[in-house]
Amino acid sequence: MTARQMLSTATEWMLRTASVRAARADVISVATSRHERALGQARLLLEVANRVKFPVERLPKASRPALLVALYRDAIACALTAQRPGDDRPPQDLGALWADRAPGELARAAGGTPALDAASRVLFEVPASRSLDITARDAAAVGALAKGLVGDLDAARNRLDRLLAQRWLRIVLVAGVLLAIGLGGRRLLRGPDLASGAALRVSSSWAGCASDPPCVALLFHTDPEPNPWAELDLGAPKTIRRIEVTNRKDCCSERAVGLIVESSMDRANWTSLGQRDTDFQTWTLTFKPRVARYVKLRVPRSTAFHLKDVAIR
16 A cells, blocks of 8 residues: 555545545535425424324324324425425425335335335325224324434434544544654653652752642752752763753742753762753753763852752753
8 A cells, every 4th residue: 555545544534535425415405495494394293293192181082193194294295305406396295205206215214115005005095085094003104204204314414413523533533643642752852851760959948848838849949048959869870961940930930040050970070061041931951962960950149949840851
């Protein structure tokens, strides 16, 4: 499979273009109000028939099957009207609407050829003078066809809705995967955070931090003092090339201004890696790769010193 074919297959999987196109072809155009009104009327007639069949209150004594067939007949006519393509005005006669549909489609909606034959007999062969003799079984056959026709219309719409929802879900999924890959690749390029397992030493610890919730969330907080510092011991010599510093964000970020970052192998000899002389929320310091075991951050003046986080890579 070529790269173009792979891209085409992936695009089809995500956008479901062919499936959506086929589903749209099955859905009768809703651009015309005639189709909308016809389908809505068919649904309403089925709802009325359902309330006649299962009344909440007692109805007058009469032939309920005959009434149901009349409601179902109108519902079938409306459903066939809604299924008729084009903007031309469809024939109003049920027989003409019936003749426009393929027998196989009607049989599928009715639940099979025998069921369709039973519904057809009731609709077209029972004279008006015998309508009160219609049985519940006759009404059920006609009702099955009416419900099947409306169900076909609704099923096509529901299928299209599901495909469109699936399309957006897959787009979001692919976007999430690409984002995760991008973030993962970025982390891979930056390398692991060597500071995550490093031992931390500070020049002092402010006693009031324990009762100050924002302070507890900090990496450290020294007392106000001359030249405060914090030191990270990586445990062994490591190659480092990048240090990411996150300042305190709720207040007092200026206390870290003048920040000097140094590295050492033995805590005796220190090499400056960089200095920040302006206020910051985050600061990324990059430099040529070097081997070090200790990293120190200090402010060469009298101040309290605190940072939210330090990452070493």
